[in-house]
Amino acid sequence: MSLAPADMRLLLVHAHPDDETIQNGATMARYVAEGRQVTLVTCTAGELGEVLVPELAHIAADQDDTLGDHRREELAAAMEILGVTDHRFLGGFGAFRDSGMKWHEKGYAIAADETDERAFANADLTKAADELVKVIREVRPQVLVTYDEFGNYGHPDHIQAHRVAMYAAQLAAVESYKPDLGEPHDIAKIYWCAMSEGRMRDSLRALRASGDTETFAGMDPDGDMGPFTTPDAWLAAAVDGGEFGEKKIDAMKAHRTQIDPEGPFFAMGGSVGTAFWSTEFYRLAKGAKGAVGDDGFETDLFAGL
Template sequence: MSHVPAHRLLLVHAHPDDETIGQGATMARYAAEGRGVTLVTCTGGEMGEVLVPELAHLADDRDGGLGDHRRGELAAAMAELGVTDHRYLGGYGTYRDSGMQWHADGHAVAADETDERAFWNADLTEAADHLVAVIREVRPQVLVTYDQFGGYGHPDHIQAHRVATYAASLAAVTSYRRDLGEAWDVAKIYWGAMSESRMRAGLRALRDAGDTTTFEGMDPDGPLPHFVTADDDLSAGVDGMAFIDRKMAAMRAHATQITLDGPFFALSNNVGDTAWGVEFYRLAKGEVGPVGDDGLEADLFAGVDA
């Protein structure tokens, strides 16, 4: 029999690259520590922007093929993070990137027209059942996904939240779809988060350095978008600073989506890697485990029996 890690983490994300931006350092750290890390990506990211000029033809409104290309980027990113178990919900190609548009209020909303295979149009129970099978197979103590707004309103992020939440609930019901495996109750569910105090400090450093274009329009002392979380609402902060190089390498692997002169690297250049090396979470289910002097759990598995 193959060795089953005592601690197992399942992450449910919408598109390739979401996982690295949000939890890349945590994933790399846990993989290095021998904990189980399983990533489920819900779509191929077919509707993403293409930030590499020579690959512009891959865009959905041109030749297409971006999903296949991003499949390779995801594999390369996971190799950088040391994550060997990564899957697409229902298998690659089951659900398609829904696309999005920007609302006047500055957050994402669904596009006016979506493909019938778009994840936003998925039957919730059908999509959840694909994940129920994974939950019952992997038996994770911890699940990570987005909050109910999907961070910034992207319909696929919202749908990933719904599917993950529903699937975790269904997976725990002994009599539900026995054919999908033996029931498993996920002990702790977290929503990825960004610390308000850190975001403000980062913005201040950028503005002080004369950078007015990164996170344009955001004022270090003004209102911040929904994806920023008040520090009082944070439950955990995982220090992945020792693995920041792996996170940055994984970001570079997602080359069509993340540019070296984009906001993520700009923040690193001005603020230092601490901007992305400590990753924050809100506890959505389960009990808060032991916390440090900062009032936060230092480990998502805090208080979990292996």
């Protein structure tokens, strides 16, 4: 017997405020509207992020160091737009600090030269996972969403979020593992966020055809896409958020210190249509693939449950 919407529970594990909206905002908004339960766990407050609003430059980590507090408010505003009422910080706000990053010459993120001892990337894996085990056993999701093993683009916090989420999912299912953390629960399906290589290439072609050579400058729609995209053959699901693409864009704008309203994220939506942002792709890391559409992708992360 299939699950009723109110019994469908999705848990998302992300590294910093804004990651959740960029990757899964349309999925979250759609599921909330359909009456499904959505829980977001954010692992850090993104204290070392850039500050793209000039008048707020003073809140950066190397000045007042209050960016984390500000990003918490941005996250709350974004979740209000998407309708998500259950959003938490792993271990409580401030338990783990942004680890920082720098760019490798080949265009992907790597660890910063120095990291704080409180950095999420330096956290004891079991201790961090136990914080998530508690959430898993409380919420009892059928579906978990997080990053792939490379954190999708190499950021050490994304990689750690992947490790913590995958390890916690395994530990939460073990009947004899720390019963004080709650009743055991086995998550049926685990997905990794992904950016479709085919969709990215098509969108870049549309941008270049429109005369836009600035957005994602240097990226060739027929060349190497780097680590940011996933070959379509690896994808299992394409969730169409439809009308909720606009809500996703509005929620992205709520993360104003991190996402430039004149930057490439919004250029993609404006030049090639909201569809770029409203359809979100996933790799299946655990569980059986459910019913698929004509393109071979599941259209619902709960397919088959």
